Amino acid sequence: MLERVCAVTDLADGEARRFDLGKLRIAVVRLGDDWYAIGDRCTHQDVSLAEGEVLADTCELECWKHGSRFSLIDGQPHALPATKPVPTYTVKIEGDDVFLEVD
DSSP: OEEEEEEGGGSOTTOEEEEEETTEEEEEEEETTEEEEEESBOSSSSOBGGGSEEETTTTEEEOTTTOOEEETTTOOBOSTTOOSOOOEEEEEEETTEEEEEOO
């Protein structure tokens, strides 16, 4: 199912923002014309990843609390202390709107 989360203009290049879709907490990230969506809960601790730093050069989102880095492409952790991946979601742009594919 497609869920609208925001307008394209709501996120600046290099920005991450948290969106709640029912029980799902999702961090949406914009890198130029590329959009990513991953689970917003660090798997090390229940901390919002959207509050962390977007690392555009490595396509990662860094947890602000302990420095774990998660791939925006597949959700895999690339730095300790996190060892488990976060879920990823497909982003679709339709006109000026950003949609996520969620079950």
